[in-house]
Amino acid sequence: MSRLSSVFTFGGADDRPSRLRRLMGMSLGLVYLFYPIADMTGGKVPSGQIPWQVAGLASFVVFYVATAISPRDTDDWSRWTLPLLVVTTAMAVVYPLVFGDGWLALPIYLTVVYSMALPPRPALVAVLCMIAIVVVEGSIMGADGGVIALLVLQVITLGVLFISVRNTRMLVVRLRHAQEEVARLAATEERLRIARDLHDLLGHSLSLIVLKSELAGRLAEQGSARAAKEVADIESVARKALEEVREAVTGYRRCALPEELDGARRTLDAAGVALTVRTSGTPLPDPLDGLFGWAVREAVTNVVRHSHATRCDIDLSYGDAGAVLEVADNGRAGPYTPGSGLTGLGERVVAAGGAVTAAPTSAGFRLRVVVPRAAAERLPVRPAAV
Numbered sequence: 001m002s003r004l005s006s007v008f009t010f011g012g013a014d015d016r017p018s019r020l021r022r023l024m025g026m027s028l029g030l031v032y033l034f035y036p037i038a039d040m041t042g043g044k045v046p047s048g049q050i051p052w053q054v055a056g057l058a059s060f061v062v063f064y065v066a067t068a069i070s071p072r073d074t075d076d077w078s079r080w081t082l083p084l085l086v087v088t089t090a091m092a093v094v095y096p097l098v099f100g101d102g103w104l105a106l107p108i109y110l111t112v113v114y115s116m117a118l119p120p121r122p123a124l125v126a127v128l129c130m131i132a133i134v135v136v137e138g139s140i141m142g143a144d145g146g147v148i149a150l151l152v153l154q155v156i157t158l159g160v161l162f163i164s165v166r167n168t169r170m171l172v173v174r175l176r177h178a179q180e181e182v183a184r185l186a187a188t189e190e191r192l193r194i195a196r197d198l199h200d201l202l203g204h205s206l207s208l209i210v211l212k213s214e215l216a217g218r219l220a221e222q223g224s225a226r227a228a229k230e231v232a233d234i235e236s237v238a239r240k241a242l243e244e245v246r247e248a249v250t251g252y253r254r255c256a257l258p259e260e261l262d263g264a265r266r267t268l269d270a271a272g273v274a275l276t277v278r279t280s281g282t283p284l285p286d287p288l289d290g291l292f293g294w295a296v297r298e299a300v301t302n303v304v305r306h307s308h309a310t311r312c313d314i315d316l317s318y319g320d321a322g323a324v325l326e327v328a329d330n331g332r333a334g335p336y337t338p339g340s341g342l343t344g345l346g347e348r349v350v351a352a353g354g355a356v357t358a359a360p361t362s363a364g365f366r367l368r369v370v371v372p373r374a375a376a377e378r379l380p381v382r383p384a385a386v
Contacts, residue, residue, distance in 0.1 A: 033057060039102040053099050060095065063088045064109055085113065093133055101143035104151055107133050111155045115162035123166070127159035207304050208237050208263075211270040233266075257284065260293040261314070264300040271304045273329070274311045281318040287379035288371060291352055292316065292325050298345045299327035299367045307331025307365055322354075322372040330364040342367075352379055 039045050040053055067084040092106035107130040114126035131152050138148040216230035261277060268275045284292060296314065303312050309331030317324050338346075338358065346356045353375025358367045 033061070033105070035102045035105050036099065039100065044102070045100075049099070056091070056095055056099060060088070060091045060106065063091060064113075067113065085117075088113070093137075096137050096141070101138060101141045101147070104134055104138055104141075104143060104147070108151070108154055108158060111159045112162050115159050116166045120163055120167065123159070123163050127155060127163075130155045130159070206241070207301055208267045208270065209234055209241075211267070211304065212237065215270055257289045257293040257296065257316075260296040260300075264296055264314070267300055267304060268312055273303060273309055275314065276312070277314045277316070279316045284316075284318050284323060285376060285379070287352070288318070288323050288376050291348060291371070291379075292323065292369065294348060295325055295345055295356075295367070295369045296327065298341045301341065302339075302365075302367075303327070303329045303331065309364060320373060322370060322374075323376055325369040326366060328361070328364060328366040332364070345369075352376070 036053065036057055040050050045053060063084055067081065067088050089110055092110045095106060096103040111127055111130045114130075115123045117123075118126060134151045134155060135148060138151070212230050212234045216227045216234065219227035219230060265275050265277075283289075299314075300312070303309055307329045309329035312327065312329045315324075315326040315328075342356070342358055349356045349369055349371065352371055354369060354371030356367070356369050359365070
């Protein structure tokens with residue numbers, strides 16, 4: 001009888017056993033039909049009624065099996081399921097009154113069906129109705145009190161069992177759907193990470209390539225030997241950009257602050273911007289080193305692209321209060337709309353427990369990144385792959 005848990009299961013084709021397996025499971029539950037069959041074969045039924053009881057038994061089995069294997073998607077029944085269930089219910093209620101107390105086991109099948117097909121509260125109501133049917137019909141037919149009590153106990157036991165089975169099955173299905181959603185969100189987050197990293201990496205590298213290409217073109221027109229060096233630098237930057245893109249895609253990219261400061265100096269020098277770097281306090285821990293490396297890269301890219309500045313100052317400090325990075329330039333001040341680069345940087349900093357402010361000033365534009373020390377000490381080792 002335990003295999004009857006496969007009669008009503010929901011959640012789509014991937015969450016249901018095959019119809020063959022359900023039929024095999026139901027065949028074990030049909031053991032309760034032993035009682036009417038025993039009455040017919042044991043001489044308790046007049047010979048003239050046997051064909052009618054055989055027909056009744058066969059019709060009940062057919063409609064019960066058809067109800068159980070009728071197609072369903074989640075809790076939405078097909079157009080055939082409800083009519084079949086109504087007919088099966090009518091048979092289970094009427095046949096005991098017509099054929100005798102040996103048929104009182106039929107409500108047990110309805111208990112299993114309703115317990116597996118309905119939510120807990122309606123299923124509990126259905127179980128109580130089955131109990132009432134067994135008691136009332138058994139009393140009308142004068143069935144033995146012990147038999148009635150046994151049938152009631154079976155209805156209660158199987159009702160509670162299969163309500164629990166259905167709830168467990170539904171929880172498994174919901175858990176599977178939740179796992180699929182988590183996987184989908186993780187894939188989306190990874191795509192966003194790659195897009196954000198590629199924007200930051202290529203924006204910086206391509207800006208430097210454009211600047212050096214323009215410089216190499218001017219030097220070539222002047223016949224300067226330095227043009228060849230600038231072209232070699234362009235090749236080096238392009239190769240490094242390709243390497244960084246590969247690292248970003250595989251999740252291993254880490255912006256080291258010293259490397260980014262060196263890169264900022266080269267980039268700003270090519271753009272004709274004087275750079276001043278001031279540091280104070282103790283060295284940054286590794287997680288902040290990578291995070292502030294990204295901040296320097298994004299800030300310098302924006303200086304080159306948008307500011308038309310001639311001077312840039314980078315101030316970095318790390319002490320008891322935390323880490324502070326300021327990048328200020330003397331470029332044009334005007335209306336400011338954050339781009340995807342600053343938005344991505346803000347997401348990284350907020351994830352690290354810090355804050356980013358970026359706004360025009362009277363002297364140009366300033367980007368400020370602040371991460372409290374307590375938050376910095378809790379950072380994972382690889383914040384760049386967040």
